[in-house]
Amino acid sequence: MKTVLTALTTVALALCVWGGVMAADEKPSTLHLPWKEAGLTERQAAAHLLNRFAFGPRPGEVDAVVKTGLDRWFERQLGGDLPDGKVEEDLHSLPALHMATAEIVRTYPPTGLVLRQAREAGVLPQDVAPKDLKGDDKKELRQKVLAWAQEQGYHPEKELAGQLMVQKLTRAVESENQLGEVMTDFWFNHFNISLTNGRARPYLLPYERDAIRPYALARFRDLLEATAKSPAMLIYLDNAQSAAPEGATTTMQDEMRRRPVRMGARGGFGGRGGFGGLGKARPQAQAAGKKSPKGLNENYARELMELHTLGVDGGYTQQDVIEVARAFTGWTVLPAGKAREQAENRLAKVQMAGGLGFRSQGEFLFRADQHDAGEKTILGTRFPAGRGIEDGEAVLDLLSAHRATARHIASQLAVRFVSDHPSQGLVDRLTDVYLKTGGDSRRLLIAIAESPEFWSKDAVGAKVKSPFELAASALRATGSRLDDPKATLQWIARMGQPLYAYQAPTGYPDRAEAWVNTGSLLNRMNFGLQLAAGRVKGVDLDLPALDGGHEPESREAALKTYSALLMPGRDLTATLKLLTPMVTDPNLAKKVDKASPKDAGRSAAAGGDADEEVLAGGSEMSATSVKSVKVRGRLGDEPREPVDRRPPTPLEQVVGVILGSPEFQRR
């Protein structure tokens, strides 16, 4: 069955490619990519495209892009819908990717919740603290609790985070739709939410899956609304808890005045507790605190303007922050767990009463009883009284069409794709494109690819790869097969970019200084060395195969051949000059050849332990540390052989040096 499917996929793929070529032949590309004018060769230009709009070239890909035509390759990437059978097959075994949000929340509850429920169910005695469960003498009890959790259909929370990270790395390395992945990475970081926030954590996978990736190449306005209504964002920036201030007239009150409502429904919504339980992690706290939080929370409103749209100098005032916060009151999340059924019943009642201004859409809930329906003035625009969900939606319209937003997004795209310090002229042109096209990502990307700045000699190779980009590009360049991404994810964290774990809503800074520092640079060099030596677990690479199985005749020859293979389309004269003495260093050669197996074993073992050590600790964030990444049934792997302990071959050393070299850190 599987074979048939694979065969079918192959046929379909071939047809698509053929169809694509045909279509392209019939209709020549309307793009003009000015690489010739910049004095680049076609191969150099293809490599530059792959380094910026993809996670680096795979073996032979530069030539393939040249053959397809650079403009046509770029157009297909913009389509974002190339068949991706390999990725889909590889990700098939990650269950959470295919679950509805509510099911995810149900399946991967936080450990604390599981323990509380176990206590309530009498499985865990009241007097046993979670910490005590770790003890050896508590093994039986631990097993009992685990078995109970399994009966409930629960899976460890860390499996969820693991699947999220694994799919990201797998897609970056394997997906045909590279630009879609690059833009997903870009927008996620723009609308950053962190796994370190325990309440937002269960919603992070659906956040990327449902609110970011489908809009990665879409209009900014649509993406903005998808994030604004996502449970992850509503929780992370506290809008889920933002309610009309005491005394304000709510939309529901307005609605009830407008039409006679049966008493039953009125009774059902008299209080504010109807959809309660939100943002309240602990029943104890609720019991003690009694009331659910009331009043405005400005966090989302502020970051919406400062980070997501206008930018920090976007010209808004504190009063605008308050008014925007008022506009978003009532934008919240359907509760999970026990409170959900109750909330859904109440929603049904509301529907019977004519809606009363309430709206729900997936996990998103607009609570008319918490929306401040008064008049607002935002950035000089008047928002009339008496509206409901339209208030927030109109704010999103206003902000996404604002010139400051256009400039902010233009500037961030230019930084991501062109250089850390893009020219004013380029940013101005992109700003205009944004305004003319309603913030169309595709048109913005085209404008970048058609700009002379993108192809200028100053820009080519000027960006320093983020740790994630470095790892993905190294795996792609070496044509590695990613069987188990865990160890690679650990390296990415060691190099300074624990995935999905940047705590601040600002996202990772997108400039070289943020990535290149003393600690991370050493780890980058070490990653290259270890990867090439086959010491990154779960990465299967065949270096001789890259050169058709030829054995290089000398280190110099290996250096020359593999530099060209791993960094195609680049002028490597200077790099080769620098690298040659290093790989031919008699020290390096002799010492490696003489290294006794005993020495090698000890050293490799120590390296392996260090990986674990580096990622240990930080108990508060244990659910997010890469060490605890666990993925169920990943690709049906057999138990892996222990890591190879032999000393690295000369070829592995040479490739390690190339991957750790300054040149490979750049894109």
Add this chain to the structure above:
Amino acid sequence: MLTRRMFLKGGGVAFFALGVAGNPSFLTRTAEAATGTGASASRKRKVLVTIFQRGAMDGLAAVPPIDDSLKPLRPRLALSAAQGQGATEPGLLDLQTGFGLHPGFAPLLPLWQDRRLAIVHAVGSPDPTRSHFDAQDFMETGTPGRKGTPNGWLNRAVGLLGHDNSPFRAVALTTSLPRSLYGDEPALAVTNLADFRVELPGADRTAAAAGQGFEALYHQTSQGLLRDTGSETFRAVHMLSAAEIQRYQPAAGADYPQTPLGNALRQISILIKSDVGLEVAFAESGGWDTHVQQAGTFNRQAHDLAQAIQAFWTDLGPFQDQVLLTTMTEFGRTVRENGSGGTDHGHGSCLFVLGNQVDGGKVHGNFPGLSTAALYEGRDLPVTTDFRAVFCELAGKHLGIKDDARLFPGWTGRRLPLLKT
């Protein structure tokens, strides 16, 4: 005599040979610095060591009023001083100030009696959040209520100091960079200093050769940032010889606990003694979120923290004058115990400050008592001292940072006097 700082300024490759062969080990320099000889002694940098107690330490378990006023609120959990006499369980240690110290913190008592250790009580953030994430975030950025602040207060502190570019100015002994150190200034997160080298599988000597090769490679690359950081990186590698770190013996028989915190403080001590330009160090201690059966957990955590700090201080010996240590935690816990023998998320807590210039042996701040009227929302110890009043004092007097408004943007409060002037 080549000092570490001269070495640091001297630039990369040329000094490599010295780095492995002729250069005296940092322990030699330690002795030299300790006796006050050598040019480097006078240039010693002040170091602020911070320990974040994640999970919210129960300040009332740590430092309760000694008069048993906690007992009615916590019938099962509250300790009393009397317990010490003849009872099996140790009781509160009397701080002679109206407060007791939880017996788990016993290793700190001598430092208190020496008046090097101070306590600030009812301290915390003015923001009412009871979310760990938000409260830690606010304490680390130093901007309560604002989530978008891009940098952490310790990073801003390093920036305001503006000293030369040692790669070790700001170091966190954590797996990833803490929010406190986010920002424009280079900061290092490392859990094991011995890993701070080029690792080539095979043999150590091979790795050394590879390291040498990379050093030359980065030294000559055309990209400025990679070149400069490369040189800086290898300078750092030479400064910290992995072998020396592994062989390191704490001074004066200091006995670090074999725990993450003990390890972290031990390595901070190495960095201080190595004189590599450390100014701000960050360590963390987890497990303070004691909702269930608090007594045992708290005692273990307290003992770990106290033993680690005590060992660190002993180990520092003559370097103590350079160093100021402070603990912090995101909030306190409910004044009343809950139904599971624990406490829930509260508001004010307490913190410890240790240093030779500290106005020690005192409980600073304003402890309002435990009457219901005095409590925040009728359930928590209120925050009567903003944490920024403490951090400003420490950064101001110890590190010499004058610009409080840039260290804590938007804050207009006054420093809490804690250090002798």
